[in-house]
Amino acid sequence: MKVLVIGSGGREHALAWKLAQSPLFDELIVAPGNAGMARCARLLTPTRFDPEGLLALAEEAGADLTVVGPEAPLVEGIADLFRSRGKLIVGPSRAAARLEGSKVFAKDCMRRWGVPTAEFRIACSFDDVRQALDFFGCPVVLKADGLAAGKGVVLADDRQEAERVAAAMLSGEFVGEAGRRLVIERRLQGEEVSFIVLTDGTRVLPLAPTQDHKAVYDGDRGPNTGGMGAYCDSRILTETETQQILDRIVYPVLEGMRAEGITFTGFLYAGLMITAEGPMVLEFNVRMGDPEAQPLVHRLESDLGEVLLELARGELRTQSLRWRPEPSVCVVLAAAGYPGTPRKGDLIAGVEEAEAAGAVVFHAGTRLGPRGLETASGRVLGVTASGVTLPEAIQRVYAAVSKIHFEGMHYRRDIGAKGLKRWAATVSEAPA
Numbered sequence: 001m002k003v004l005v006i007g008s009g010g011r012e013h014a015l016a017w018k019l020a021q022s023p024l025f026d027e028l029i030v031a032p033g034n035a036g037m038a039r040c041a042r043l044l045t046p047t048r049f050d051p052e053g054l055l056a057l058a059e060e061a062g063a064d065l066t067v068v069g070p071e072a073p074l075v076e077g078i079a080d081l082f083r084s085r086g087k088l089i090v091g092p093s094r095a096a097a098r099l100e101g102s103k104v105f106a107k108d109c110m111r112r113w114g115v116p117t118a119e120f121r122i123a124c125s126f127d128d129v130r131q132a133l134d135f136f137g138c139p140v141v142l143k144a145d146g147l148a149a150g151k152g153v154v155l156a157d158d159r160q161e162a163e164r165v166a167a168a169m170l171s172g173e174f175v176g177e178a179g180r181r182l183v184i185e186r187r188l189q190g191e192e193v194s195f196i197v198l199t200d201g202t203r204v205l206p207l208a209p210t211q212d213h214k215a216v217y218d219g220d221r222g223p224n225t226g227g228m229g230a231y232c233d234s235r236i237l238t239e240t241e242t243q244q245i246l247d248r249i250v251y252p253v254l255e256g257m258r259a260e261g262i263t264f265t266g267f268l269y270a271g272l273m274i275t276a277e278g279p280m281v282l283e284f285n286v287r288m289g290d291p292e293a294q295p296l297v298h299r300l301e302s303d304l305g306e307v308l309l310e311l312a313r314g315e316l317r318t319q320s321l322r323w324r325p326e327p328s329v330c331v332v333l334a335a336a337g338y339p340g341t342p343r344k345g346d347l348i349a350g351v352e353e354a355e356a357a358g359a360v361v362f363h364a365g366t367r368l369g370p371r372g373l374e375t376a377s378g379r380v381l382g383v384t385a386s387g388v389t390l391p392e393a394i395q396r397v398y399a400a401v402s403k404i405h406f407e408g409m410h411y412r413r414d415i416g417a418k419g420l421k422r423w424a425a426t427v428s429e430a431p432a
């Protein structure tokens, strides 16, 4: 069988790396891919990165199964188009993908289905913004309704900032059309967790919990990014918390969708805040996380290809996934300027040395230039390693990171640090 992965970032390299290990496939194709993926897959460049262009590419390449990495083609209806042509694809329909494509839609759904989330108001004009700010006070959270590549959310500390950001969103200056409508919501306190499941709309296969690091600087300071690193460790959630997330969030969403005639199939990603009142939803994504995919596939023992094939065929049969007990950590190395406009074309050195030090280096924004491997976008590499304990995994990943260099490279030095407190008490115990 031939499997096609769509996308070009660290998440897609991680998915491709794992699928390359599956005995089910004799060919792995990636479109468009990046320099790192060229090592495990055949790269094809789509002439158009929209559903029709990608269908033409899949048909030409003879792909038996297609796995979609990014959200944009899903929101544009790629899964509906492939299914209408009888082609197997992993990912939700356009109707189900609105859960990520519109934050207003997602918040309305949660309100209807009783899913715990921050109290909110919808704003289409500056008058609406003022009323919402009068109601919530500050700090407050402003979210552009549409897709904004992880940059459409601003945590405003004071009213002046909130009004300035809201005005820039409404005018289209901040994130274009995506910001013409806003969600304004109460700021929640707690620890963030990414809870991702595979689902055929009824059955649910939870992946291990992960924790992303969205802010650009150590200590969660600075503007939000697409994610500066993530770790995967069973200890992130207790069994009770996992059950609460399934009972109060995942199952109600799938049931709510079914009641409205929509079957959600694919990866359902709940970005959560674990608050004093329990888990609450910050956002839904309708795809795998980036960089969560990197530490997840690094720990996953089961054959991802088999599970994805079941999903694409519409029936998830696998009952549970096997994970190595060792925690895994991914540190994202970013280019100068990121999360603003990144500088491109800086030469990258030391990737082989980092791999010799025991890490897997997933590529994101890389390309092969005339002088060798160089930077090609904001998030450049995702250096990933595991260890018997979380402290050991952290130590190993940073030892590998120290081998890599490019001009302007920056990264967070505290990836996984929040998880250390859970190890302090139980260093010698293996996680459940």
Ligand code: AMP
Pocket (backbone or CB within 6 Å): 118, 141, 143, 150, 153, 155, 185, 186, 187, 188, 189, 192, 214, 224, 271, 282, 283
């Ligand atoms: P989102 O894209 O909605 O997940 O938001 C991006 C990031 O903003 C999240 O990962 C959180 O760090 C932060 N955030 C979003 N909503 C809230 C909220 N209601 N309270 C506190 N932080 C939030």
Ligand code: GLY
Pocket (backbone or CB within 6 Å): 150, 212, 226, 227, 285, 288, 289, 290, 291, 292
């Ligand atoms: N790491 C956040 C995301 O994938 O949206």
